[in-house]
Amino acid sequence: MEAKYMEETTGLAFAEFNQIFHAITSGICVIDKDYNVLLVNKAYSNLVGISEHESEGKKCYETFNNEICRTPDCPMKRILDGEKHIEHEIEIRRDDGIRICCAMTAVPFHSSDREFVGIVEDFRDITRYSRIKKGKIRAQTALAIAKTSAETIRSIMDAVVIAMVVTDLEGRIIRFNRGFTETFGWDEQVIKELPTKFISRADAPKVMKGMSECIRNGYVRNLECSATTEDGREITVLIDFTLMRNSRGEPKGMIGVMRDITERKRAEEARERLSHELLDKNKELEQVVYVASHDLRSPLVNIQGFSKELERAFEQLRSVIHREDTPSSIREELALLLEEDIPEAFRYIYTSTSKMDSLLSGLLRLSRMGRLTLAIKELDMNNLISNVIATFEFQAKQAGATLYVDELPSCRGDEAQINQVFSNLLDNALKYLDPERAGIIRISGWKGAKQQALESPRTRGSDKLFSKKLVWLYSPELFRYSLGNGK
Amino acid sequence: MIVIAEDDPGHASLVIKNLRRSGIGNEIVHFKDGQETLDFLFQRGEGLHRSEGTPYLLLLDIRMPRVDGVEVLRQIKQDKELRKIPTIMVTTTDDPREVDVCYRLGCSVYITKPVDYDKFVDAIRRLGLLLMIVEVPKIGEKPV
Numbered sequence: 001m002e003a004k005y006m007e008e009t010t011g012l013a014f015a016e017f018n019q020i021f022h023a024i025t026s027g028i029c030v031i032d033k034d035y036n037v038l039l040v041n042k043a044y045s046n047l048v049g050i051s052e053h054e055s056e057g058k059k060c061y062e063t064f065n066n067e068i069c070r071t072p073d074c075p076m077k078r079i080l081d082g083e084k085h086i087e088h089e090i091e092i093r094r095d096d097g098i099r100i101c102c103a104m105t106a107v108p109f110h111s112s113d114r115e116f117v118g119i120v121e122d123f124r125d126i127t128r129y130s131r132i133k134k135g136k137i138r139a140q141t142a143l144a145i146a147k148t149s150a151e152t153i154r155s156i157m158d159a160v161v162i163a164m165v166v167t168d169l170e171g172r173i174i175r176f177n178r179g180f181t182e183t184f185g186w187d188e189q190v191i192k193e194l195p196t197k198f199i200s201r202a203d204a205p206k207v208m209k210g211m212s213e214c215i216r217n218g219y220v221r222n223l224e225c226s227a228t229t230e231d232g233r234e235i236t237v238l239i240d241f242t243l244m245r246n247s248r249g250e251p252k253g254m255i256g257v258m259r260d261i262t263e264r265k266r267a268e269e270a271r272e273r274l275s276h277e278l279l280d281k282n283k284e285l286e287q288v289v290y291v292a293s294h295d296l297r298s299p300l301v302n303i304q305g306f307s308k309e310l311e312r313a314f315e316q317l318r319s320v321i322h323r324e325d326t327p328s329s330i331r332e333e334l335a336l337l338l339e340e341d342i343p344e345a346f347r348y349i350y351t352s353t354s355k356m357d358s359l360l361s362g363l364l365r366l367s368r369m370g371r372l373t374l375a376i377k378e379l380d381m382n383n384l385i386s387n388v389i390a391t392f393e394f395q396a397k398q399a400g401a402t403l404y405v406d407e408l409p410s411c412r413g414d415e416a417q418i419n420q421v422f423s424n425l426l427d428n429a430l431k432y433l434d435p436e437r438a439g440i441i442r443i444s445g446w447k448g449a450k451q452q453a454l455e456s457p458r459t460r461g462s463d464k465l466f467s468k469k470l471v472w473l474y475s476p477e478l479f480r481y482s483l484g485n486g487k
Numbered sequence: 488m489i490v491i492a493e494d495d496p497g498h499a500s501l502v503i504k505n506l507r508r509s510g511i512g513n514e515i516v517h518f519k520d521g522q523e524t525l526d527f528l529f530q531r532g533e534g535l536h537r538s539e540g541t542p543y544l545l546l547l548d549i550r551m552p553r554v555d556g557v558e559v560l561r562q563i564k565q566d567k568e569l570r571k572i573p574t575i576m577v578t579t580t581d582d583p584r585e586v587d588v589c590y591r592l593g594c595s596v597y598i599t600k601p602v603d604y605d606k607f608v609d610a611i612r613r614l615g616l617l618l619m620i621v622e623v624p625k626i627g628e629k630p631v
Contacts, residue, residue: 302497
């Protein structure tokens with residue numbers, strides 16, 4: 001610009017104006033309304049990295065590179081539109097890559113005759129300020145996130161019903177949840193305390209050891225401890241500790257979860273007690289049955305024995321009476337007694353005592369059932385049955401019965417017990433044969449889907465009534481059935 | 488001499504009757520509990536005492552008042568002389584554990600009393616036959 005023009009407009013020596021202009025620390029840029037750069041000062045050149053010569057005379061958007069050029073935010077445009085004072089934060093992008101944050105102010109300036117000439121832009125380097133501000137924003141954001149996370153964590157912790165605590169690496173409680181207060185009754189009092197504040201003295205070492213283990217291995221599980229609630233109740237809790245790490249993976253604390261198992265323990269103890277009571281009661285009953293059936297056997301021996309003695313005596317009497325020298329009138333008088341009444345009495349006494357005997361045997365065996373161990377294996381039924389038959393050969397012959405045995409399939413069971421069952425069956429079969437008919441006993445078997453061997457004796461009375469069909473199952477029920485001696 | 492330890496007089500009577508019927512002519516002495524039996528054998532107390540130099544055979548019931556059969560068996564088998572006596576356990580119990588205990592203690596034979604009288608008689612008769620052929624050692628005789 002011509003010095004003369006400057007002298008006329010400012011009223012100062014041009015040199016003085018120049019000094020002032022270039023001394024200003026903000027970058028000043030004067031642009032006319034055609035976007036030509038009229039004047040720039042030293043500070044401006046330093047800021048944008050472009051010398052005066054390069055800037056002056058050129059279009060402002062050519063040399064000055066920033067994001068608001070050619071946008072509606074362009075200060076010239078805005079001032080042309082009528083704004084009087086623009087303030088904007090902009091980032092100057094220099095050619096050498098350096099970016100500078102500036103606070104820009106722009107105002108219009110007029111000629112003396114109030115004609116609009118252009119604008120004056122003022123640039124203040126606020127990089128450092130901006131950086132601090134950005135840092136502050138970052139910090140504020142981080143804090144906000146942290147706060148939300150803390151909130152989130154707290155909400156989650158409170159939503160969980162189980163008692164939870166967060167401790168530091170020494171085990172002191174930093175945080176607790178609602179579940180904790182509901183379980184233990186404690187709240188603020190536990191902060192900065194060790195869990196041993198409410199854990200029983202006996203279990204405190206267990207907890208401390210557990211926490212060390214947690215720090216060593218990352219977790220510890222199922223520490224069963226006694227604890228005292230705030231209102232003095234004793235409860236049992238199961239505690240888990242898990243190590244908590246920071247973002248760098250370093251241990252920074254522990255999370256403790258405590259489950260109240262008092263109820264469960266109580267139930268378990270009650271069940272144990274009941275279980276024992278049951279076993280004891282069972283044993284007691286077994287004993288009673290054993291003793292009773294045993295004690296009943298003794299008199300039974302006498303009844304049987306002496307009735308047989310009676311029978312003997314009777315036989316003797318009978319033979320005396322049947323002697324030839326006995327008057328026939330006496331023989332006639334006594335006939336009914338001798339031939340019918342007395343023998344009949346003996347028969348009934350005998351069968352009844354036999355029945356009592358087998359019932360007692362059954363009872364005795366029942367009382368020992370608990371102790372008896374069953375050895376279940378695959379049994380060769382042919383072999384087993386032939387053994388049983390062998391012991392009854394004599395009896396069968398005496399009873400005039402014929403035994404038929406078919407080919408028998410094998411089955412699973414306890415040899416001794418099965419032997420006993422068939423012995424009992426055969427015994428009964430032979431005892432209750434109808435004297436009118438020749439007895440036929442047939443033992444046969446077939447393998448069904450879980451059914452096995454059975455026996456059908458022809459016995460006294462109608463076949464339907466007494467012929468039995470026994471269904472065997474591959475299960476212990478089998479043996480319980482056998483205790484009824486086949487009846 | 489046959490010593491019978493049996494608390495039930497009815498059983499004792501039956502046993503003796505049937506022993507006799509099977510031909511046993513020996514003297515039979517009957518005690519109604521373990522204590523009496525022990526006193527006899529160990530020559531204690533007021534009642535009968537065993538005489539020296541006599542062979543004995545013992546029929547022991549298990550269930551007896553005061554001292555039971557198992558205890559009598561145990562005490563006998565601990566005595567140097569008395570342990571020579573052949574002991575036959577005759578009892579209504581057929582609990583396998585009891586049987587085991589008795590055999591362990593050293594009884595010669597264990598017989599269960601069946602209620603079935605015929606079988607019972609049969610068992611006693613066989614016992615009688617056995618007794619007739621068994622060589623019974625003399626107790627307490629000083630060796631010549």
